[in-house]
Amino acid sequence: MDFAHSDRYRKLGLNIQYYRKERSFSQERLAECAGISVSLLAKAENAFAGISLDTLFRIADALEVEPYKLLKFRD
Template identity: 45%
Template sequence: MPRVPSPAARHVGEHIATARKERGLTQDDLASLTGIDSSNIRGYESGRAMVSVQTLVRIADALRLEPGALLRGIELGMFTAPERDGRRRAG
């Protein structure tokens, strides 16, 4: 699980936690439904880690949501800018 704490990760995690609680599920329940380790679920919900697209789809499916519902309200500025690594960028 990539550890990418950012406002975006926190935002997505809040959506996951809210949807899970609305359905009366525990983090362990969601982990069982998705096949994702419960420690990863905790990391996503707390915003310590950003979900991959595949994981987002698995979680949305278990919560019976469209994946876009978990991304609602995300803006580009919420992502932490990567540090310069010396490579040239297009543009």
Template identity: 40%
Template structure:
């Protein structure tokens, strides 16, 4: 069964990983800033995994990475 917006969620996860690395953060460091488990960040970023996240979580990640939220939602690049 194909999940709704599966590819978009995967792209968001890859972008989170990209901007996290750009900031020099490990998954552990980002998880610490957000108050979540490191494994949760790993699940979000995993290219082959479907892990939907809430808008609130995405906004918190964008804030923690000092990155405008729209950068995670641009599916043209």
């Protein structure tokens, strides 16, 4: 991955995956609840693509977490 802030995108993807698994959601289930494609969710979780704020908010709503939790990066 060659784009700016790639480390942050990777951490965002890990956070999405963490909360998804905490809710026992498959990627398919979370994508359905968030109204996005499975491929977009997979790309976000694996830091292959940046996501819009709208998509971030949709994912956070589907996971029932505040959006900042997806952006809170641990070292």
